[in-house]
Amino acid sequence: MSRFLLPRLSAVAPYVPGEQPQDLDTYVKINTNECPYPPSPRVLEALDGESARRLNLYPDPTCDELNRALAALYGLKKGQVYVGNGSDEVLAFAFMAFCDEAHGCMFPEISYGFYPVYARLFASPAREVPLNRDFTLPVEPFIGVGRTIFIANPNAPTGIALPLKDIERIVRGNPQNVVVIDEAYIDFGGESARGLIDRYDNLLIVGTFSKSRQLAGGRLGYALANEALIADLNRIKFSFHPYNISRLTLAAAVMAVRDTEYFAACVEKIKKTRARVASALAEMGFEMTDSKANFLFVKPPVGTGEQYYRALKEKKVLVRHFPDPRICDYARVTIGSDGQMDIFLEKTREYLREAGA
Ligand SMILES: *Cc1c(COP(=O)(O)O)cnc(C)c1O
Numbered sequence: 001m002s003r004f005l006l007p008r009l010s011a012v013a014p015y016v017p018g019e020q021p022q023d024l025d026t027y028v029k030i031n032t033n034e035c036p037y038p039p040s041p042r043v044l045e046a047l048d049g050e051s052a053r054r055l056n057l058y059p060d061p062t063c064d065e066l067n068r069a070l071a072a073l074y075g076l077k078k079g080q081v082y083v084g085n086g087s088d089e090v091l092a093f094a095f096m097a098f099c100d101e102a103h104g105c106m107f108p109e110i111s112y113g114f115y116p117v118y119a120r121l122f123a124s125p126a127r128e129v130p131l132n133r134d135f136t137l138p139v140e141p142f143i144g145v146g147r148t149i150f151i152a153n154p155n156a157p158t159g160i161a162l163p164l165k166d167i168e169r170i171v172r173g174n175p176q177n178v179v180v181i182d183e184a185y186i187d188f189g190g191e192s193a194r195g196l197i198d199r200y201d202n203l204l205i206v207g208t209f210s211k212s213r214q215l216a217g218g219r220l221g222y223a224l225a226n227e228a229l230i231a232d233l234n235r236i237k238f239s240f241h242p243y244n245i246s247r248l249t250l251a252a253a254v255m256a257v258r259d260t261e262y263f264a265a266c267v268e269k270i271k272k273t274r275a276r277v278a279s280a281l282a283e284m285g286f287e288m289t290d291s292k293a294n295f296l297f298v299k300p301p302v303g304t305g306e307q308y309y310r311a312l313k314e315k316k317v318l319v320r321h322f323p324d325p326r327i328c329d330y331a332r333v334t335i336g337s338d339g340q341m342d343i344f345l346e347k348t349r350e351y352l353r354e355a356g357a
Helices: 039-049 064-074 086-098 112-123 164-170 225-239 248-256 261-284 305-314 338-354
Strands: 081-084 105-108 128-129 150-153 179-182 204-206 221-225 295-299 331-335
Touching: 039 105, 039 112, 039 248, 064 081, 064 221, 064 248, 081 086, 081 225, 081 295, 086 112, 086 150, 086 179, 086 204, 086 221, 086 225, 112 128, 164 179, 164 221, 164 248, 248 261, 261 338, 305 338
Parallel strands: 105 128, 105 150, 150 179, 179 204
Antiparallel strands: 081 221, 204 221, 295 331
């Protein structure tokens, strides 16, 4: 840290991303919830042509084609869609737009690790609401709070989904505040709140192409909301970074939306693998939440989450664990390909044997 950094910023503890080893062939990498399958052949084709030849030119700052494609996909108007450089950027812009010293924010104590980081970055007082003992979300504390609310649904890293009627209660219960529903994992289960957009002008849905659309490396996130909220996000984007999505990513993302068959096949595959891995782990004595996401949140029968993580890493399998004492007994395991999960299960059996379970 230099002596020039603003005091406010020196107090921000940055987000710590999951490990991203660059020797990808060394590890079974199931630690950051990416899709194990490559982008569809049609997406790769789209990257080969026009978009690459035109890299000398700036991309479309209005992202018109992609907004249209997403609007068509979700049955919305183009003005109800916004796209950003990863949903992290969309979330950051939402904090920038709706949270500051005078406008607090609120989110569950155990949720996506970026929310408290953004709260600090934008100097917004944060209220963190404890989850129930079983990691479900209590609705009552989120009613009438006078703060901007951020809820991941399904939640991370627990994978637990909040029923749509509870989401609606929270949105309806805070008419003077924006309620952001982060649907990063919605394609793997749970009910989207998309259908509520026309009824509630304070609902902002955020999504990503990183988890279910094979584009984590392309960086593409989106927001769905009424036109006024979308205009707020555009106001920030055009005051900050108008060319925030590269030509290559725009081309890839448009095709990823259009290739609905490939998308559906990948999601189905992940859900099937998730069920298989969950029952294999349950048989070994693991406890786990009812995850609707592309990961399992599991408690090994012996050892802490960190011990399990370390043992698996030795065996060249990367999962994620969390230092927070409330969840330190758990590990989060991304659902990879069947081949990857077979290795994971085999190494897990080894771990249990070695731990004397
Ligand atoms: C992965 C994730 C994101 C970030 O996704 P990007 O689009 O890759 O920035 C946001 N929210 C939640 C809950 C996530 O799990």
